[in-house]
Amino acid sequence: MTFDEAKAKFVQTWGTLATQWGINRTMAQIHALLMIAPDPIDTDTVMEQLQISRGNANMNLRELMDWGLVYKQLKPGDRREYYIAEKDVWKIARQVAKERRRREITPVIEVLEELKKVNTDTPEAEAFRKIVGDLSQVVGFADNTLNAVIKAEENWLMGQFLTFFRSI
Amino acid sequence: MTFDEAKAKFVQTWGTLATQWGINRTMAQIHALLMIAPDPIDTDTVMEQLQISRGNANMNLRELMDWGLVYKQLKPGDRREYYIAEKDVWKIARQVAKERRRREITPVIEVLEELKKVNTDTPEAEAFRKIVGDLSQVVGFADNTLNAVIKAEENWLMGQFLTFFRSI
């Protein structure tokens, strides 16, 4: 496999993984492209490399900045805006964990807590509260896991977790 | 909130959460419906409750069985097939972890390992190997986390994890 093939495969793989987890393919591909770029890249380069329109490139670059995964970079004497990706993978992980927790997990926990309060007095309602409560625990577990990632220090994380998981 | 409203909200919430994580909305809604059903349910009931077609109901019920989250149940003296959901939420979690690991994480790890082997000798390729290697670690961490869930015993899981995470 040539280096160019490897880069292409990386971009494609990252895009596929993203889709499977409910994230826009192009956004992930741009992210991949920026992660493996040694230097800042401008919009036109992104467009050319991924064969996408300016509008699309711009939209997803903003989204990536919104997720805190990509930064703008200005070059002195150049009006264009260049983009650079966060390269610290654990920081990336923390950022993603943080966003997904905020956008998707926390709201669900709130709803489930609300639903547990239904006070209808039938066996059916009793069963309902049971399963909702149980699911609440599972989602809470996911929440805790993400939170652990968010709170963890860079290097500390790998060590602690690996030690813990190896014990299982 | 009435009990019926609560049930509806639960089904809707579960569907939304699923979409956000790359899973078919209807599949999750059927799953939700079955989880809170005290008794086995047949296809027509699913169709009626969620206002979906027979084809759609059937397809997603199969998919749910494929994920190991729903079982068929036959009633003596009745030709129809009834469906029942796994109610043990930790078993559900383990099942989901198992499937997603198999379908989505493991393949990515293999690709990343492959990509690390690119032996082009330039600074750019060196940086590529670095980021791919680092990401490999992060994905490996996700893999380990899912694996821990899969391997864990039912009740044991909550206790261990909570203790661990509280320490963070």
Place this chain on the structure above:
DNA sequence: CAATATTTTTTGAAAATACAGAAAGTTGCT
């Protein structure tokens, strides 16, 4: 073995999502 009930697969259409290209908006220079 027919007649009937039930499940499964297929197919084309509808809905949702993603996107290109163009228009509009900004910024900075002369």
Place this chain on the structure above:
DNA sequence: AGCAACTTTCTGTATTTTCAAAAAATATTG
């Protein structure tokens, strides 16, 4: 201010995903 270099937003189109309805297959009963 006026122009040029870029960036952002908008709008209609294309792609993908989801799904209803019909057709086909399978199972069950008399």
